[in-house]
Amino acid sequence: MPKPEILDPQGQAVAGALHRLGVAGVTEVRQGKHFELEVDDAVDDDTLHRIAGSLLANPVIEDWRVTRA
Amino acid sequence: MRVGVITFPGTLDDVDAVRAVRIAGGEPVHLWHADHDLRGVDALVVPGGFSYGDYLRAGAIAARAPIMDEVVAAADRGMPVLGICNGFQILCEAGLLPGALTRNAGLHFVCRDLRLRVESAATAWTGSFAAGQEIVVPLKSGEGRYVADAATLVQLEREGRVVFRYVDAAPNGSMGDIAGVASANGRVVGLMPHPEHAIDPLTGPSADGLGLFTAVLAAVASA
Numbered sequence: 001m002p003k004p005e006i007l008d009p010q011g012q013a014v015a016g017a018l019h020r021l022g023v024a025g026v027t028e029v030r031q032g033k034h035f036e037l038e039v040d041d042a043v044d045d046d047t048l049h050r051i052a053g054s055l056l057a058n059p060v061i062e063d064w065r066v067t068r069a
Numbered sequence: 070m071r072v073g074v075i076t077f078p079g080t081l082d083d084v085d086a087v088r089a090v091r092i093a094g095g096e097p098v099h100l101w102h103a104d105h106d107l108r109g110v111d112a113l114v115v116p117g118g119f120s121y122g123d124y125l126r127a128g129a130i131a132a133r134a135p136i137m138d139e140v141v142a143a144a145d146r147g148m149p150v151l152g153i154c155n156g157f158q159i160l161c162e163a164g165l166l167p168g169a170l171t172r173n174a175g176l177h178f179v180c181r182d183l184r185l186r187v188e189s190a191a192t193a194w195t196g197s198f199a200a201g202q203e204i205v206v207p208l209k210s211g212e213g214r215y216v217a218d219a220a221t222l223v224q225l226e227r228e229g230r231v232v233f234r235y236v237d238a239a240p241n242g243s244m245g246d247i248a249g250v251a252s253a254n255g256r257v258v259g260l261m262p263h264p265e266h267a268i269d270p271l272t273g274p275s276a277d278g279l280g281l282f283t284a285v286l287a288a289v290a291s292a
């Protein structure tokens with residue numbers, strides 16, 4: 001997800017569209033990315049965090065978290 | 070003086086960058102993203118385009134291409150490196166320059182000639198300009214909004230590493246109207262506008278951009 005202080009013009013555009021559609025009560029939209037990885041059992045959490053922090057996300061502008069399904 | 074120009078899948082502006090190097094008086098050398106070989110160049114240009122389709126993030130996948138291992142190592146040795154547009158995004162993603170480039174405020178792709186102020190002549194790529202000089206070059210990008218955290222912005226300003234600034238308000242919402250920045254040693258420079266498109270009044274809005282390419286030849290010659 002873009003960090004809170006990073007301007008998210010795409011999210012703002014979605015919020016504007018919701019407003020035009022007559023949806024009330026949505027005060028803000030933030031747009032991010034979601035990756036689903038199929039991994040072997042041997043791939044540990046450290047590896048997943050390394051993948052997330054070094055390639056999938058840019059820590060300069062994005063926060064990220066890893067969850068296992 | 071050999072100046073390498075890297076081509077990735079999706080690079081567009083390598084041909085103009087090669088032409089700019091040649092007209093400036095250098096010997097352009099084509100480099101390929103999948104190689105681990107800089108072919109003995111004295112300086113490097115990472116040109117613009119849409120490397121790898123801008124998938125994931127602009128410049129993110131190119132920053133991990135094989136040749137980038139050599140680019141990072143060469144930059145660490147002090148080789149001058151210039152990133153233009155997508156090349157700037159790649160150098161940020163590779164960690165050679167601070168900050169990041171994000172979607173333009175307003176979401177529009179911006180394609181126009183505009184005025185830049187050269188804020189620092191103390192880099193390997195801007196020695197042919199005077200600090201404060203204004204130049205006219207094209208900007209053509211959809212993800213050119215420069216962002217960095219507050220501490221980084223303060224540091225860049227304090228250390229004179231904001232190299233180019235939009236004279237009129239940044240058309241992409243860049244923080245501090247920043248159009249280009251440099252590494253701490255002034256050897257690596259990145260900017261969103263395209264100096265390689267402004268090297269001849271016949272084909273561009275000015276010849277102002279040629280100054281970056283003549284500057285690096287002088288910088289390498291004096292090293």
